[in-house]
Amino acid sequence: MIDWTLLAWPVNAWVLVAFAAALAIMTALRRRVRLLAWLGGRASALWAIGFALAATVALGLVPQSRSAAGSWWQHLISSWPFVLVWVWLAVSLGLATIYGTIARVAASGEHGNGRRRLRTTVFVLNHLGLLLALVAATLGSADMERLRMAVGQSRLGAEPQSVAWDANGYGRELDIAIELVDFKINENQQADVRTPRKFKAEVKITALSPHAPSISEQTVEVNRPASMHGWKVYLIGYEAELGEDTRYCEFELVRDPWLPWVYAGIGMMLAGAMGLFVLATPKKEKQ
Amino acid sequence: MTWDAFIYFAIAAALLWVAGAWAGWRRKAAWAYALTGAGIGVFLAFIIGLWIGLERPPLRTMGETRLWYSLFLPVVGLLVYGRWRYRWILAFSSLMAIVFVCVNILRPEIHDKAMMPALQSPWFVPHVVVYMFSYALFGAAAVASVWFLVTKKPEMAMADRLAYAGLAFLTLGMLFGALWAKQAWGHYWGWDPKETWAAATWLSYLLYIHYRLARPRSHKPALWLLLLGFILLQICWWGINYLPSAASSVHVYAS
Numbered sequence: 388m389i390d391w392t393l394l395a396w397p398v399n400a401w402v403l404v405a406f407a408a409a410l411a412i413m414t415a416l417r418r419r420v421r422l423l424a425w426l427g428g429r430a431s432a433l434w435a436i437g438f439a440l441a442a443t444v445a446l447g448l449v450p451q452s453r454s455a456a457g458s459w460w461q462h463l464i465s466s467w468p469f470v471l472v473w474v475w476l477a478v479s480l481g482l483a484t485i486y487g488t489i490a491r492v493a494a495s496g497e498h499g500n501g502r503r504r505l506r507t508t509v510f511v512l513n514h515l516g517l518l519l520a521l522v523a524a525t526l527g528s529a530d531m532e533r534l535r536m537a538v539g540q541s542r543l544g545a546e547p548q549s550v551a552w553d554a555n556g557y558g559r560e561l562d563i564a565i566e567l568v569d570f571k572i573n574e575n576q577q578a579d580v581r582t583p584r585k586f587k588a589e590v591k592i593t594a595l596s597p598h599a600p601s602i603s604e605q606t607v608e609v610n611r612p613a614s615m616h617g618w619k620v621y622l623i624g625y626e627a628e629l630g631e632d633t634r635y636c637e638f639e640l641v642r643d644p645w646l647p648w649v650y651a652g653i654g655m656m657l658a659g660a661m662g663l664f665v666l667a668t669p670k671k672e673k674q
Numbered sequence: 675m676t677w678d679a680f681i682y683f684a685i686a687a688a689l690l691w692v693a694g695a696w697a698g699w700r701r702k703a704a705w706a707y708a709l710t711g712a713g714i715g716v717f718l719a720f721i722i723g724l725w726i727g728l729e730r731p732p733l734r735t736m737g738e739t740r741l742w743y744s745l746f747l748p749v750v751g752l753l754v755y756g757r758w759r760y761r762w763i764l765a766f767s768s769l770m771a772i773v774f775v776c777v778n779i780l781r782p783e784i785h786d787k788a789m790m791p792a793l794q795s796p797w798f799v800p801h802v803v804v805y806m807f808s809y810a811l812f813g814a815a816a817v818a819s820v821w822f823l824v825t826k827k828p829e830m831a832m833a834d835r836l837a838y839a840g841l842a843f844l845t846l847g848m849l850f851g852a853l854w855a856k857q858a859w860g861h862y863w864g865w866d867p868k869e870t871w872a873a874a875t876w877l878s879y880l881l882y883i884h885y886r887l888a889r890p891r892s893h894k895p896a897l898w899l900l901l902l903g904f905i906l907l908q909i910c911w912w913g914i915n916y917l918p919s920a921a922s923s924v925h926v927y928a929s
Contacts, residue, residue: 429888667838
C-alpha cells in the first residue's frame with residue numbers, strides 16, 4: 388500500500404520535475420525506441436483508459452474502508468495496481484499531449500484552416516488540461532491540510548481560537564485565529580416541522596503573522612467558506628439542540644497549495660469541453 | 675403548481691410527442707417539428723410551474739431529475755431529426771421520454787419543500803441540467819447503437835456526434851460538480867461512490883472516442899462500448915442506491 392504522506396513537499400516537487408524530465412527524454416528518443424512511440428499513441432491510450440475504467444468500476448463495487456485499518460482491497464486508491472494504472476495513464480497522456488501537439492502544429496503549418504486550428508486547440512485544452520489537473524491533484528494531495536476547530540461564541544465569553552486538530556487527533560497552532568462573533572439560523576416554518584434552512588456564522592479572522600497582521604470579518608455559510616492566508620474556513624456544525632444559543636461552532640479549515648494548478652487544468656478542460664461540442668455539431672457545407 | 679397537476683400536462687405532452695413521432699415516420703417534417711415542439715412546450719410549462727410552486731428548482735429528487743430527462747429526450751430527438759431526418763428517431767426519443775413520464779406517475783418520489791443547505795448554491799442548476807442533457811444525448815446514442823446492431827447498418831457519423839456532444843456536456847457537469855464540491859465540502863474530488871461511478875461513465879465514453887480514432891473501421895465493438903457507457907451511466911444515476919459500496923454516499927439526498 389502507498390503512504391501518500393511520503394509525497395509531501397518537497398518530494399512531490401521533485402517527482403514533478405522527474406516526470407517532466409522523463410517525458411522530455413522519451414519525446415527525444417521516440418523515433419529510436421519503438422515502445423516510446425507506442426506509449427504516446429492511440430493503442431496505449433486505449434489500454435490505459437480501459438484499465439483505468441476497470442479500476443474505477445472495481446472501486447465502485449468494492450466497499451472501501453474510511454479508516455486506516457483493513458486489507459488492500461479496502462484501500463484500492465492506495466494499492467499498487469491502481470498506482471501503476473495511474474502512472475501508465477499519466478505517461479500515456481503526457482506523451483500523447485506532446486506528440487499530438489507537435490504533429491498537429493506541424494500539419495497546420497502546411498495547410499492550416501479554421502476548423503483544423505480549432506481541432507488542435509481543443510486537443511491541447513482537453514489533454515493538457517486533464518494532465519495538469521490529474522498530476523497536480525495527485526501530487527498536491529500530500530500537501531493538502533484538513534483540520535477541525537471548535538470556536539466558542541464570543542458573546543458567551545469565549546476567546547478567539549487558533550488551535551486546530553487533524554484527523555489523528557493532533558493539535559496544531561495555526562497562523563490565524565478565529566473569533567465567532569455571532570451565529571444565526573433562518574428557520575423555515577412549515578406546518579409543525581421546523582427544518583433549519585440556512586445557518587451562518589459571523590467570524591473575525593486575525594492573521595497572527597508578525598509581518599503582515601491583518602483582521603478580516605467574514606460570514607461563513609454552507610457553500611460559502613471564508614478565506615484567509617491560504618486557508619478556507621467551512622462551517623460544518625453547531626449544537627443543533629441549542630440552535631442559535633449553541634455554545635460553539637465547528638469549522639473545517641482546508642489548505643491546498645496546489646489548488647491553482649488543478650483549477651488551471653479544470654479551466655482548460657471546461658474550454659475544451661465547449662470546443663468538443665462545437666466540433667460535434669454538424670457543419671452545413673459538408674452535407 | 676404541484677405534482678397533482680402533472681398527470682394532465684404529462685398526458686397532453688405524451689399525446690403531442692406520439693403525434694409528432696407519427697408525423698416523423700410519415701415524413702411530414704413540418705408537423706413533426708410543430709407537434710414535438712408543442713409537447714416540449716407543454717412539458718416545460720409544467721416544470722416552470724413546479725419550480726415556482728416549490729420555490730426552488732425542481733432538481734433535487736430522482737423524480738425531479740427524471741422530469742428534465744423526459745424534457746431533454748425529445749429535444750435531442752428533434753435536433754437529430756433536424757440534422758439527419760431519420761424517420762425512426764422521434765419515435766424512439768418520444769417512447770423513452772414517455773417511459774420516464776410513466777415512471778414518474780407510478781413512482782413519484784415527492785419530498786418536502788425545503789432544500790437542505792448543501793444544495794443551496796448557484797452551482798446546483800447548471801450541474802444537474804448539464805448532466806441531464808448529456809444523459810439524454812447518451813440515451814439517444816444507446817438507442818441508435820441498438821438500432822445499428824440490429825439492422826447491421828451502422829451510421830457511425832451519427833453515433834460519433836452524439837457521443838462527442840454527450841461527452842462535452844458530461845465533462846461540464848463533472849467539472850461544475852468539482853468546483854461546487856470545493857465550495858460545499860472543502861475538496862473538489864473525494865471518491866464518493868457517486869463520483870467514482872461518474873468517473874467510470876466518463877472513462878467509458880472517453881474509451882469510445884479513442885477506440886473510434888484507433889480502429890475507425892471496427893464498428894461493432896464501438897457500438898457495444900456506447901451501450902456499456904449507458905449501463906454505467908444508469909448505475910451512476912440511480913443504480914448506486916442499490917449497491918452496498920454506496921451506502922455512505924454524500925450524494926444521496928432523497929432518503
